[in-house]
Amino acid sequence: MAYPQLAVLPSAAKRIRHHDCWVFRDELAAPDGSLPNGAVVELVDPHEAFLAYAFYSAHAPVAARVVSTDRSALVDRSLLARRLAAALSQREALRGTNAKRLVFSEADGLPGLIADQYGDVLVFQSRTAGLEPWKPVLIDLLRDALHPAGILERSDKEFRDAEGLPPVTQVHAGTVPERIRIEEEGLSFWVDPHHGQKTGFYLDQRDTRALIRSLIRPDERVADVFAYTGSFGIGAAARGARVVCVEQQEAYLALARENARANGVEERIDYVAGDAFYWLEAKAAGRERFDWVLLDPPSLAKSRAEAFKGRRALHHLLVQALGLLSAEGTLVLSVCTYHLLGVAEEVLRIAAEERGTRLCVRAVTMQAADHPWVLQMPMTRYLMSWTVQRDG
Ligand SMILES: C[S@@+](CC[C@H](N)C(=O)[O-])C[C@H]1O[C@@H](n2cnc3c(N)ncnc32)[C@H](O)[C@@H]1O
Structure with a gap:
């Protein structure tokens, strides 16, 4: 599959080669006003050499976020499934609590996705335009992997404005109670996933x-x-x-x-x-x-x-x-x-x-x-x- 190419300045190309994931808008060699917000693009250096596949944002100061630096790893369901599986496996050994962050955006190779687990409920945020079209796939993958009682999206205004996205609070699967009781090292806490700060805790x-x-x-x-x-x-x-x-x-x-x-x-x-x-x-x-x-x-x-x-x-x-x-x-x-x-x-x-x-x-x-x-x-x-x- 051919993605639209987006050339970046040499300084950004160097950073991407050294595993940074962000390209700021003023680091684009030739900004392309026709690219749709949230498109997957192919980042290239000034000599058109491949750097990475990335989520493009038409509005935010961070114009592109790297998803994959492997030319053969296209941005598709299979890539997202591998990233999600790796993120879940990293957290499996965490003991003493039934509440944890399952996915943390760039660190887990899924720029803009935050997913937290509170007992048998999942609460996620989609913070980038590039992630938006992949939401149904990610919800599907989360459901298959964890069989949660409910999945709530808490994509609050403060993260979405810059990306040109409206805020979303929506139950996508099952039911999500007003309050969830979580355990941590012998203590228990009530979490309000619908109205609490962040995803609740x-x-x-x-x-x-x-x-x-x-x-x-x-x-x-x-x-x-x-x-x-x-x-x-x-x-x-x-x-x-x-x-x-x-x-x-x-x-x-x-x-x-x-x-x-x-x-x-x-x-x-x-x-x-x-x-x-x-x-x-x-x-x-x-x-x-x-x-x-x-x-x-x-x-x-x-x-x-x-x-x-x-x-x-x-x-x-x-x-x-x-x-x-x-x-x-x-x-x-x-x-x-x-x-x-x-x-x-x-x-x-x-x-x-x-x-x-x-x-x-x-x-x-x-x-x-x-x-x-x-x-x-x-x-x-x-x-x-x-x-x-x-x-x-
Ligand atoms: C970072 S959170 C604290 C988290 C808490 N330590 C915990 O672990 O659950 C900051 C809190 O400060 C509150 N807050 C913000 N401005 C405040 C102010 N001027 N006076 C009192 N509380 C404030 C917010 O409502 C929020 O609950």
Whole structure:
């Protein structure tokens, strides 16, 4: 089968040969306005030598995403089936939970596909125009491989606008309940796949949840700030800590309460529905101190253009959060955007200097192993958490 050819500049050709998967729009040698959004194209270098087959996007800043660098591997059902089988097999050994990410986009060779498993339900997102025509095939393959009770698509607006696609929330197969109960290392959580953030649960924070549980001691005082449905705080309370969860959305706190009940720790958790920035400022100015502050803000910079603003917000949060810590207290800072990962430690150092305190790094955790990232594509690493303890 002959795909339309799309020539890229030498710099992009070099990157593709070194296993990067993205071609930005300004790296196209001769942009072709007639190519349909989502078409499969053949990327070639300026000498028309084959580079890869890719999904073309007519609107997004990333104009092409590599699907296959093997000239004989056309983009068809068989290729998608092989990629899906490899992704599922990689996650098979994951124990201790019935909730995991099955497919993570470029890292699994399926650009734009996110597929998460919550018990016997699958929730997926289609984030690229190129993936759209393949949705029925992928749904079919997922159904054949896993026989789920239901498959829900949660392709939210925030990922689809840039690709020129409308948002979609749709049950494609079976039934998907309003809430699903998942298990993780002996704890259980309710997930709302229809309305929750991401596909319903922060699966990527599994390692940080485990770390927090391994370090917290009975009766320690914990602030779970930006708590969502309370997964950090509930783990801490299960270890006997006393927790306050701060979250601005009432609906998420309602689920956090149910999660606390489901794990028998409701007596140990208080809830504050409100703005975490104000709450931190007010607490830092008061007398109450915490042994742990768990700080997991939303992405503070969604693009490079927002990095400076994000850095200022992070700095503000950290100065307040450090002000809340007891003399030997520990802060867990999560940063969930690539655009701030490189500066997070420096901002932490500056905030510590302002608070006149020394910090020791006890651990650094990252997106869990079912969220792999491509070494040649640093932007696919987006989540890190620093566990730092005051010792002065
Ligand atoms: C990254 S999520 C936290 C995830 C959580 N730690 C977990 O593992 O389930 C960030 C949360 O912060 C909340 N949020 C965003 N802005 C906020 C604000 N100004 N004050 C309080 N909560 C906020 C969002 O509603 C979201 O639930």
